[in-house]
Amino acid sequence: MKFLIAGLLSILLLLSQQANSATSTSIDKLPLADLPEYSKVYDDTRDPFQDARDALALAQQTNRQVLIEIGGNWCTWCHKVDNFLANNPDIYQTLHENYVLLKVNVSDSNENEAFMSGLPPVLGYPHMYISTAQGKMLLSKDTAELLSGDNYSRSNWLAFLDKWSLKQQNTSKQLSNNTQQSTEE
Template identity: 30%
Template sequence: MKKVSLIAFVALSTVIWAQNTEIKKTPEAKNSGDKALLVKSDAAELEAKKKAAAEEKAKLPKPYDPKADAQADINKLIAKAKKEGKNIMIQAGGNWCIWCLRFNQYVQSTPELKNVVDKNYLYYHLNYSPENKNEKIFAEYGNPGDKFGYPVFIVLDKNGKMIHVQQSDVLEQGKGYSLEKVKEFFNQWAPKKS
């Protein structure tokens, strides 16, 4: 009886050992090392993207002024808008925001958009940054950055009345902005000519 038990034990141990050895050869086990490589690869790719974004950001104009007296600036724009019959386009964000800088650059370097903006709007870059959050002004407009992120656009009529808030992600296309969507947005909120 002991011989049979010993033979059964040895046989069972051999089967278990063989199964464990086979498990180590399965794709799942083999891929655990591949997964570690993928994690390292993803981290390297993320670092490369961060570096590319930082380089891009360094080259773009910085239109936001944390030291500006935004309320005084907007009051002057309202007085000017009344005289010129234009609306006011407030692009809220900061120099820290790559999408804010991209949008500014896109509008400034796309003649078709720049013409629509220059004809219909007085444009203002309302700063939101650790140096100056312009909390009172943002609260006056319902804190749209809290809801939509940045950039966010606040459209005022010539009298300074808020007539629209626009999130920016709906204007995006790929790593930039859609000409058709941005142009439609600017045209839609331009002052109505009588």
């Protein structure tokens, strides 16, 4: 299964690199109101493979990670996430400044089985994955961990978004490299 996931992500990366010959752009040049359609809604008619290629390309251009959100319009908790983000503009802003959001529909009308077979198992809906812009899967996340009681928690969301942001990953990598260099000396 790990080889299937690695192969799928490698193919997506290769395709996204071929499709992305444009120069790098800054997130400041992407107004949040102009999010791609795949970041706004669950749509059972969309091709998740094409959306993933587009999301990876955008993440590379804007130096962000990809947050894949699995769910559907039928999902009560998916609507609660959307409402939570709409009611917390600072968290919404942090999400879109650090991640390209890719919503993938899973429903009775389209289970997107081929796409889903390349991902770790979903524990409930919505379910989130974090990927690098190069397609390396970093995290599979049950969104119940973002709750405090029956509501989504501001502090849990902010900690989650910060922990897996590219900035934090680079800081952690730098600290690890510094520790390794000091133990070698």
